[in-house]
Amino acid sequence: MKRQINNKMRKEYSKLLMYRFGLLITLILFFSSCSREYDKRYQQLRKEFKEIYDVRLPKKVKRIYIINDNYCPVCVTHFSEYVLTKINEDDKNILCFVNSEGLHVDIARFREIGGKNVYLNNRIIPYDDEGLIPPALGVIFLHENKIDTIVSVDSQTILTQLEYIDSKSE
Numbered sequence: 653m654k655r656q657i658n659n660k661m662r663k664e665y666s667k668l669l670m671y672r673f674g675l676l677i678t679l680i681l682f683f684s685s686c687s688r689e690y691d692k693r694y695q696q697l698r699k700e701f702k703e704i705y706d707v708r709l710p711k712k713v714k715r716i717y718i719i720n721d722n723y724c725p726v727c728v729t730h731f732s733e734y735v736l737t738k739i740n741e742d743d744k745n746i747l748c749f750v751n752s753e754g755l756h757v758d759i760a761r762f763r764e765i766g767g768k769n770v771y772l773n774n775r776i777i778p779y780d781d782e783g784l785i786p787p788a789l790g791v792i793f794l795h796e797n798k799i800d801t802i803v804s805v806d807s808q809t810i811l812t813q814l815e816y817i818d819s820k821s822e
Contacts, residue, residue: 691798693798693799694794694797694798694799696785697709697785697786697792700785700786701749701786704786705749705771707747707771709747710744710747711797712744712745713744713745713746713794714746714793714794714795715745715746715747715791715792715793715794715821716746716747716748716749716792716794717735717738717747717748717749717790717791718748718749718751718786718787718790718791719731719732719749719750719751719752719789720788720789721752721753721755721756721757722751722788723788723789724789725755727789727806727807727810728756728757728789729756730810731789731805731810731814732750732756732757732758732762733758735748736758736761736765738821739765739769739770740765740767744768744769746769747769747770747771748762748769748770748771749771749773749786750770750772750773751773751774752772752773752774753774754774759772785799785802787802787803787804787805788804789804789805789806790802790804790805790813791803791805791817801820803816803817803820
C-alpha cells in the first residue's frame with residue numbers, strides 16, 4: 653500500500669516538475685524574443701542612419717535629436733532653439749541631426765557647435781510614416797544599445813513633450 657502511494661506521489665511530483673520546467677522554458681523564450689525585437693529595431697535604426705546620413709551610430713550614444721525643416725515651422729524653430737541649449741561638442745552621449753536649408757533653423761548656430769555630434773544636411777528627408785524609425789522632429793533615447801523611447805514632437809503638446817524630454821534626460 654505504501655509503495656502504491658509513494659509511486660503515485662513520485663508520478664505527481666514528476667508531473668509538477670515537468671510543468672514547472674515547461675513554464676520556465678516558455679518564460680525564457682518569451683523574454684528572449686522580446687529583447688530580440690528591441691535588437692531588431694535598434695539594428696533597423698542603425699541601418700537607417702547609415703543610409704540617410706551616412707553615419708554609424710556610436711555605442712555610447714544615449715540621445716539622438718532629429719530636426720527636420722519640413723515640419724510645422726513654429727515647432728521646428730522652437731525645438732531647434734531648445735536643442736541648441738542641450739548639446740555641446742564635448743558630449744559624446746548626444747547626437748543631433750539637422751536636415752534644413754536654413755528656413756526655420758539657425759544653421760549657423762549649429763555649425764558653431766560643430767564637433768562630431770552635430771550633423772548638418774541641407775537635404776530634407778521626407779518622413780511620411782513609411783516605417784522609418786526616426787521621427788521628423790523629436791528625440792530617440794537609447795539604453796544599452798537598444799531603443800528605449802522615441803518622442804515625436806508635435807504642435808499640440810510640444811511644451812509637455814519638452815518637459816518629458818528634460819525629465820528623461822536627467
